[in-house]
Amino acid sequence: MKGRQLGGGGLIFLAASVIPNDAFEELDHPIELRANLAASGSEVGDHAFDIQGALVCLFDQTFGEVVSFADDALPLGARDLDGGLGRSLCGDQGLLECRLALAKSGELLLHVVNSLPELAAFAEQGLDDTRQLGQILVHFELGVAVELLGELLAKDVHWSELAHAPSPFQTSIMTRRFIFTAFCGWTASRRGFDSDGILKGIGGSFMKEIALSVQDLRKTFHPGLFEASIEVLKGLSFEVARGEIFGFLGPNGAGKTTTIKAITEIVYPDAGDIIICGLPHTSLEAKRRLGFMTESPYFYRHLTGREFLRFCGELLALDRADLGDRIARVLGEVGMEGRADRTMGTYSKGMLQRVALAQALLGDPELLILDEPMSGLDPVGRRDVRDIILARAAAGVTIFFSTHIIPDVEMICDRVAMIVDGRVRAIGAVSEMMSEQAESYEATFVGAVPSDLQTPLEAHHVASGASWVRVATANRDHLIRELGERGAQVVSLNPVRTTLEDLLMRHYEETGS
Amino acid sequence: MRAMRAIAANTFREAIRDRILYLFVGFAVVMVVSSKLFGMLTVGDETKIMKDIGLAAMQFFSMLIAVMMSMILISREVDNRTVFNILAKPVRRWQFILGKYLGLVTIVGANLLLITVVLMLTVLVVTGELDLMLCFAGAMTMLEMMVLAAFATLFAVLTRPILGSLMTLAVFVVGHLSADLWLLTRQIPGALTRAVIAIVYYLLPNLERFDFRTEVVHDLSISGAAVGWAVVYGVAFIVVVLFLANLRFRGKDLK
Numbered sequence: 001m002k003g004r005q006l007g008g009g010g011l012i013f014l015a016a017s018v019i020p021n022d023a024f025e026e027l028d029h030p031i032e033l034r035a036n037l038a039a040s041g042s043e044v045g046d047h048a049f050d051i052q053g054a055l056v057c058l059f060d061q062t063f064g065e066v067v068s069f070a071d072d073a074l075p076l077g078a079r080d081l082d083g084g085l086g087r088s089l090c091g092d093q094g095l096l097e098c099r100l101a102l103a104k105s106g107e108l109l110l111h112v113v114n115s116l117p118e119l120a121a122f123a124e125q126g127l128d129d130t131r132q133l134g135q136i137l138v139h140f141e142l143g144v145a146v147e148l149l150g151e152l153l154a155k156d157v158h159w160s161e162l163a164h165a166p167s168p169f170q171t172s173i174m175t176r177r178f179i180f181t182a183f184c185g186w187t188a189s190r191r192g193f194d195s196d197g198i199l200k201g202i203g204g205s206f207m208k209e210i211a212l213s214v215q216d217l218r219k220t221f222h223p224g225l226f227e228a229s230i231e232v233l234k235g236l237s238f239e240v241a242r243g244e245i246f247g248f249l250g251p252n253g254a255g256k257t258t259t260i261k262a263i264t265e266i267v268y269p270d271a272g273d274i275i276i277c278g279l280p281h282t283s284l285e286a287k288r289r290l291g292f293m294t295e296s297p298y299f300y301r302h303l304t305g306r307e308f309l310r311f312c313g314e315l316l317a318l319d320r321a322d323l324g325d326r327i328a329r330v331l332g333e334v335g336m337e338g339r340a341d342r343t344m345g346t347y348s349k350g351m352l353q354r355v356a357l358a359q360a361l362l363g364d365p366e367l368l369i370l371d372e373p374m375s376g377l378d379p380v381g382r383r384d385v386r387d388i389i390l391a392r393a394a395a396g397v398t399i400f401f402s403t404h405i406i407p408d409v410e411m412i413c414d415r416v417a418m419i420v421d422g423r424v425r426a427i428g429a430v431s432e433m434m435s436e437q438a439e440s441y442e443a444t445f446v447g448a449v450p451s452d453l454q455t456p457l458e459a460h461h462v463a464s465g466a467s468w469v470r471v472a473t474a475n476r477d478h479l480i481r482e483l484g485e486r487g488a489q490v491v492s493l494n495p496v497r498t499t500l501e502d503l504l505m506r507h508y509e510e511t512g513s
Numbered sequence: 514m515r516a517m518r519a520i521a522a523n524t525f526r527e528a529i530r531d532r533i534l535y536l537f538v539g540f541a542v543v544m545v546v547s548s549k550l551f552g553m554l555t556v557g558d559e560t561k562i563m564k565d566i567g568l569a570a571m572q573f574f575s576m577l578i579a580v581m582m583s584m585i586l587i588s589r590e591v592d593n594r595t596v597f598n599i600l601a602k603p604v605r606r607w608q609f610i611l612g613k614y615l616g617l618v619t620i621v622g623a624n625l626l627l628i629t630v631v632l633m634l635t636v637l638v639v640t641g642e643l644d645l646m647l648c649f650a651g652a653m654t655m656l657e658m659m660v661l662a663a664f665a666t667l668f669a670v671l672t673r674p675i676l677g678s679l680m681t682l683a684v685f686v687v688g689h690l691s692a693d694l695w696l697l698t699r700q701i702p703g704a705l706t707r708a709v710i711a712i713v714y715y716l717l718p719n720l721e722r723f724d725f726r727t728e729v730v731h732d733l734s735i736s737g738a739a740v741g742w743a744v745v746y747g748v749a750f751i752v753v754v755l756f757l758a759n760l761r762f763r764g765k766d767l768k
Binding site for chain 2: 221288290297
């Protein structure tokens with residue numbers, strides 16, 4: 001049951017919290033993985049798997065697919081030591097020490113982590129001596145964990161800057177998949193393996209799988225003979241990867257709706273390329289994979305919600321035999337099942353929005369394009385729409401939605417493009433965009449007084465025995481070191497980030513819009 | 514085809530749930546039924562006058578329905594942006610145009626059928642005879658309306674609803690006067706003027722070709738060749754005009 005000998009040893013951190021309860025039961029793979037998750041305090045149950053030498057398979061329902069390492073592509077072994085096998089191997093030796101020893105001896109250890117303290121304890125003790133160690137970390141609280149590992153690992157670990165997500169919601173499928181793949185490739189390349197083959201083997205091609213690509217899009221409207229032309233899109237480019245929630249943020253008149261109209265072939269761009277799921281956006285196949293919800297939807301007053309969805313089903317050429325069931329399902333999903341037989345002329349705006357969402361979901365699209373899906377909705381409606389978006393995203397659907405409501409983006413988006421004056425001014429992960437702009441850090445600690453510190457402080461405050469200080473980013477490490485030397489206990493250390501709104505306003509002002 | 518059928522069916526359903534349609538149909542039925550009164554008040558063969566007025570009412574109200582509905586049904590799709598929802602689905606623009614056109618033609622056809630039946634029943638009640646030639650007149654009116662609906666569709670994608678309605682109305686009026694235009698080309702001096710009028714004559718349909726009212730009312734013989742040419746002429750116009758409508762709509766930005 002020993003894994004193949006690898007040059008520097010290896011570690012895979014796999015957080016149990018992302019493993020669905022029944023996922024392992026569905027595995028039909030030559031793998032043995034003993035994961036006594038229940039013993040680690042998790043509620044996910046006790047499952048046993050086979051690990052056979054050089055094959056690792058991970059399944060995660062949020063990945064939406066089995067991610068596997070082909071036997072010849074990835075010479076990695078895996079072993080979990082939380083289960084009985086691990087205990088028998090380690091004997092009286094402490095689990096932690098046993099794991100470290102195996103990792104350093106050149107085996108790959110599959111370590112199921114159920115808590116951050118456990119992860120931290122292992123990482124703190126192990127990583128200094130195992131610089132060749134491969135790390136794969138998949139965890140709902142990825143931002144926190146990566147930040148932790150990022151501190152511990154060498155500075156050249158580029159992915160340590162990937163996420164600083166403060167909440168599980170911002171640790172999206174895309175981010176997890178990206179990190180998963182990046183880690184695999186990084187690990188393999190460090191050991192001289194064929195990282196391309198490995199990436200291919202684990203489905204790393206998703207990084208190249210672009211659900212929506214817009215390149216150098218240009219559009220000028222010519223309102224009339226005596227009116228000046230309006231250049232709305234000025235070479236707009238961006239890409240949306242499969243499975244991510246992509247926010248398209250910009251002020252009114254920035255070109256968001258025109259871009260969406262160009263994608264959906266409602267307006268014709270003067271120049272540029274649009275590719276949907278690898279297909280030209282004008283192809284019917286591309287449109288079959290697309291679900292679209294227009295801004296401020298207005299539908300046929302004379303039709304009932306159900307009739308309208310049937311009409312949409314006909315347009316999508318869906319199978320008539322199960323169209324009724326499909327309609328009932330999406331109506332239930334948007335909370336309209338009880339009002340579906342009223343004519344839409346009697347619907348409120350919120351109800352129209354829900355029906356609009358239902359028709360967009362009807363064809364089970366791979367790419368969902370939503371134009372201002374939450375505008376005009378009450379708080380309940382906004383929450384419902386948000387939940388639907390998150391649920392679809394969890395099922396692997398790519399979500400592209402435009403909005404000018406920044407909290408919506410911060411709450412659910414993996415990445416965001418800021419569009420101002422017909423151009424993309426900034427693009428990236430929400431957390432990245434904010435953290436990149438961090439200009440200072442705030443620390444709370446006990447056991448030291450701010451006025452005694454040598455580190456230059458921007459601001460400070462003392463209350464109830466705890467001290468709060470703000471320092472420039474450049475002085476962060478100095479502060480931490482000084483607090484350590486003074487024996488102070490750091491309660492928290494948080495970057496002060498520029499918000500998306502600040503960024504958007506900055507771009508907005510720069511363009512003179 | 515399925516998308517086109519769905520659009521046509523939806524257009525038909527939208528129209529039959531619109532009150533304005535029933536207003537027109539109601540007027541038409543009242544007009545046809547009351548043609549008996551006009552017959553009584555007019556000197557001449559009461560039955561012929563009744564048929565004449567009935568057929569004229571059939572044509573006039575069918576024209577109104579075709580013009581109004583085409584403008585409402587196509588422009589409303591664009592103005593209300595319901596067309597966005599359709600075009601973002603796997604539907605070609607020409608399918609949308611043809612679907613709307615077929616829906617419109619179905620509406621006009623259904624109304625024509627209703628008016629024809631009412632006229633035949635009225636004649637049956639008054640004279641005791643079942644005049645099947647009224648069906649023929651109805652069919653030819655239908656062909657005329659199909660040509661007109663094609664123009665209405667073209668104007669709906671070319672311009673604003675009111676202007677489009679006026680232009681369609683103009684086609685109807687000029688179409689019934691085009692025989693006179695042809696005569697005009699022979700009498701007006703000046704080659705250029707004659708050429709311009711000739712171009713107008715050939716560009717616009719001669720709707721009189723579909724008008725067999727006189728023959729039906731007065732029981733005159735109808736030439737099969739005239740009917741055949743009328744059908745060919747009508748179909749040719751429909752194809753060309755819908756092609757132009759599609760051409761215009763294909764590259765049109767919808768706002």
